[in-house]
Amino acid sequence: MRLSAGSHARLGATWDGRGTNFALFSANAEKVELCLFDSQGRREIERIELPERTEDVWHGYLNDVSPGQLYGYRVYGPYEPERGHRFNANKLLLDPYAKRLAGRLVWSDAHFAYRAGSPREDLSFDRRDNARGMPKAVVIDETFNWGRREMRPQIPWEDTIIYEAHIKGLTNKRDDIPPNLRGTYGGLSSPAMIKHLKRLGVTTVELLPIHAFIDDRMLVEKKLVNYWGYNTISFFAPEPRYAQDNPLDAFRTTVARLHDAGIEVMLDVVYNHTAEGNHLGPTLCYRGIDNASYYWLKPEDPRFYDDFTGCGSSVNLTHPRVLQMVMDSLRYWVEVCHVDGFRFDLATTLAREKHGFDRRSGFLTAIRQDPVLASVKLVAEPWDVGLGGYQVGAFPSQWSEWNDRYRSAMRRYWSGEGSLIGEVSGRMTGSSDIFNHDGRTQRASVNHVTVHDGFTLADLFSYNSKHNEANGEDNRDGSNDNHSNNCGHEGPTDDPAITALRRQLRKNQLACLFLAQGLPLLLAGDEVGNSQHGNNNAYCQDNEVGWVDWSGTGREGDDLIDFIAHMTELRRRFGQIRARRWLDGRRSDGSFGVLWLTPSAEEMTQTDWTFPDGRFLAYVLAPVEQEQAPIFIVLNAAPEEIGFNLPKLAEYKTWQQVLNTTEVQQKPIDFASGAELKAPPRSVLAYAGLS
Missing domain, CATH: 2.60.40.1180 (Golgi alpha-mannosidase II)
Structure with missing residues (x-):
């Protein structure tokens, strides 16, 4: 028989060498159809109803489907937004467990389950087929030859020096990287980039999101993109725009080369929300598969979402199958891709239970007991925008956390504010007032002055105000609380006194960062005076604004590479800076x-x-x-x-x-x-x- 029941045990599309098992979770669906497409993803060639349902998993096995097959799902059920259900079988949906995506999302009103422009908004129903403009999932063969030499560096926590970077932005303007590798996974592991990272002395590269994401329709209409990638649509598939061919193999090759150089790879992961947004957002995956299971809905009116993230909706990890998806994703990136750790965007949302943030939440408990994740680094961004969302210092001892208290204190101190020596003393010695409990040590504090979100280090001492006009939001976006100091002139200047002062203040911030107890995090480009021209929210700037400008290399006043190398050497020399007590x-x-x-x-x-x-x-x-x-x-x-x-x-x-x-x-x-x-x-x- 070509079609058989298959198994519910492993979600997603699993090729076993003879055929492919398909399994999709949906607790509230009435029927699930698997849709197979031609090699270009343009023509739907077959629909197959999954024959079995076991523990809310719909599954079937096809013995003639092999790697390279493009597919999607149509899920049948009630369209009752007022009850939290948004099924619409006219919409092709991505597999939440897709390991590779083919094609790009082409925006149209057909991607919305409701009739766009209807006075009834999302209570209306749209019957248009959106398949032509949807990316498709791809059946893959996960095997990969890591080679006998590939070994994970396993840098001790206290020796860790993190370098936060964007895959494309890091390498797109480096002349010493071959043009075909710039802006790609391969560019990150090019000999020139590895040499630079080793020269700096960093141990761990933390990559902005590489989970497959989409560009918001609003941005596309402005001819912008979601450059940073905090708009995830698939938690298993690497973003294809950073690869020339097979993104999974390209990423794994990059990890292997970095590991050979003794450098760890951490991923910034966004499990707190998806690209589907609020109740007026598109239906691309989770919403159409089982909206009531995947998202936090308002108990008093499940038509609307509880939004702890500021992105329209929040992923509900209190549901066991949703929690399973996140845990399966984390293990996949560790076991299949050999990733060394994760930085969790808006981690407070992941640890929410019905009563709010909970240190004993299902998510934190699952992480704590997982043997695969016990060997990797876990870093929380310990806040979200919901009630009680600020939780710096509240995560379990297994975790480290971004310490914005360090950032604020050191920015204020070096911008010229007085009466801060008490605060600064605590931040320079690991922030014991925040983290000295439950057996935690100084490594719990990830110290940073600049990260992707906010001013670069050069801009911190060049601008008193944000300049985000290029984002098309009338400069309303981005933080107004920057604690910056333009040193007497807003923006670029040739004044030698101002230029010298700016360089001096940059060096002071870097010196403190590496002398402070805790883990230092360096923003890519700060070593060469990279500027975003005062834009402190360059999330949509896939251009000269968002890319690292390496022209400051070797230029007096901008190049601090040797200075940072000296600081990382001092950090290694003096063990008390890397203290564990x-x-x-x-x-x-x-x-x-x-x-x-x-x-x-x-x-x-x-x-x-x-x-x-x-x-x-x-x-x-x-x-x-x-x-x-x-x-x-x-x-x-x-x-x-x-x-x-x-x-x-x-x-x-x-x-x-x-x-x-x-x-x-x-x-x-x-x-x-x-x-x-x-x-x-x-x-x-x-x-x-x-x-």
Whole structure:
């Protein structure tokens, strides 16, 4: 028989070497049809009703379907939005478990289950077939030759240095990458890019979303695109626009080459919402398969969605099959693609139960016990826009979290705001006030000053206000709370004094980032003065605005590659920066973990901490191992020079300068213990104790 019952055990399209098993979850459907298409995806050549339903999984096996076959689904059921059901069999739907997509979404009103323009809005019903403009799922063969040499780097948490990058934006303007590889998965793992990453000293590349996504209709009509990719339509398929041929194999080849170079790969994943949006959004996949299961619906009126994400709807991980999909997706990227970790966009949404965020939610519990995910890095963006959404510090000990408290404090400090030394001291030592509980250590804090969302580092000190006019939203989009400082002129300038100050402040931020306990996250392009011309929300700018401009490489005032390499080397040299135990001050036996010192090298008192408009902070971190040296760090955010004394520690007669952000070249200079020195205006200094 050509068609048989098959199995419900594995969702998606599974080729076993002889035929393909198709399995689709839908609790509320009445019938499911598998639609097969020609090789171009233009003509539907056959519809086959899946013959069996087991535990709400519709399934069937076709013994003559092999890899390369294009397919989709039509799902039958009630169209009753007021009850949460939006079935419309006129709409071809993507398989949620599709491992590869063919074709692009071509926007038309046919993609909406309701009649666009009807006064009844989504309560109306549309009978047009949308198949011609839909991407199609592709049956694949998952086998891949990783080679005997491919091994995961397995960088310890405390040694991790993260580099956040966009696949296309990172390489599209690099002249040392072959033109056919620029903007692709292959470009990321090109010899030139790997050499650059190794030179910087980063250990882990964190990629903006590569799950297949679509461009919003609103953006397409403005001739823009969803450049960042936070508009997921498939949680298993790699985005095809970054590959010339087979995106899955292209991505896996890139992972293998990065692993060979000792570099980890993390994915920024968006499981909190999908590209289908709110109740007036298109019907492309989950909405038409089982809207009431996949999404959070308002209990009092299930026609509408609970929107914790600001994107129109929220994926409901309290449903066991939806949770299964997310867990299957995570395991797939680890087991099949050898990914080393994940950064979860709006992670609070994933951990919501009916009463709100829950540290014992089904999602966090499933993650905690999963043996596959136990070996990878998990990083939360610990907030969403719903009630009680800000949860920095609330995730379990298995997780690290983006620490926006670090970002805010350091931006305010180096933009010139005073009376922050208490806050800055906590942020530089791992934010114990946030993370020191439940056995968590400093690695829980992912420290960052700039990320994809917001100003670049160059723009942070070039613009006081956002300039997002190119986004077509009258500059209303993007944050107004930037804590930036244009140093006296808005935008580019040839004024040498302003240019020098901007460079100095960039170096100070980078120095603090790598000297701070916790995990540093560096935004791609910040090392070469990349600017987005004041745009702090370049999500739709797939052009010169959004791409990294590498022209600053080798240019005085812009190129900080060697400086960052020096900072990553210092971080490796001083193990106390990468500490795994929380610091304490002076102990009863006279030893200490950290000593906070006044400019005269006296231990600080409460009066010193409340010094009016204080902008000077100095401290010693004791070595954690006997053969290591202490490091003395000085942060002077004041606009004037401040005199200070080097500490007097019995076993260290000399202090060697290992960092001075006001100097072009970092040269070691020895000073006697207790020596009187000057901290230049707006500078970061560091000294190693020598016995």
